[in-house]
Amino acid sequence: MDYADSRVRATSMAAEICRLRALQEFVLWFLKVCLDQVTFMSSLFELDNLSQRLTSYVQRSSRLKPESDGLLQEALVRGEFERGEIERITRLPERSARRVLSDVMGLGLLASDTPKGKVSLRFRRTP
Numbered sequence: 644m645d646y647a648d649s650r651v652r653a654t655s656m657a658a659e660i661c662r663l664r665a666l667q668e669f670v671l672w673f674l675k676v677c678l679d680q681v682t683f684m685s686s687l688f689e690l691d692n693l694s695q696r697l698t699s700y701v702q703r704s705s706r707l708k709p710e711s712d713g714l715l716q717e718a719l720v721r722g723e724f725e726r727g728e729i730e731r732i733t734r735l736p737e738r739s740a741r742r743v744l745s746d747v748m749g750l751g752l753l754a755s756d757t758p759k760g761k762v763s764l765r766f767r768r769t770p
Contacts (some may be wrong), residue, residue, distance in 0.1 A: 688766075694719060704750075710735055711747045715764065718753055723763040726755075 701712040710733040717724050717732050729740040747753045751767040
């Protein structure tokens with residue numbers, strides 16, 4: 644009887660080892676795919692140069708005021724900001740700052756999930 648039990652134990656341990664190996668292989672494969680995607684997206688956005696590219700875009704744009712760059716840089720660095728901060732960021736009076744924000748949002752560079760919500764950087768797909 645002891646012999647029979649030991650074979651069952653050995654079989655279940657072997658099955659467990661196989662499951663662990665399969666899990667390890669899957670995790671390694673998944674992490675490689677994740678790393679590949681991060682590398683790919685980084686190369687598309689050229690994240691190291693994104694700040695300078697945003698500044699260049701504002702400088703070349705006939706539709707954006709120079710203060711727009713401050714809003715874009717703030718969104719890039721912080722991820723998002725409150726609408727109430729646009730005067731501080733642009734160093735413009737409230738009405739002018741709101742116009743600048745409206746212009747940037749009109750081009751789809753900044754957006755918000757709600758009309759009064761936080762503003763964040765967005766990248767539109769171009770056809």
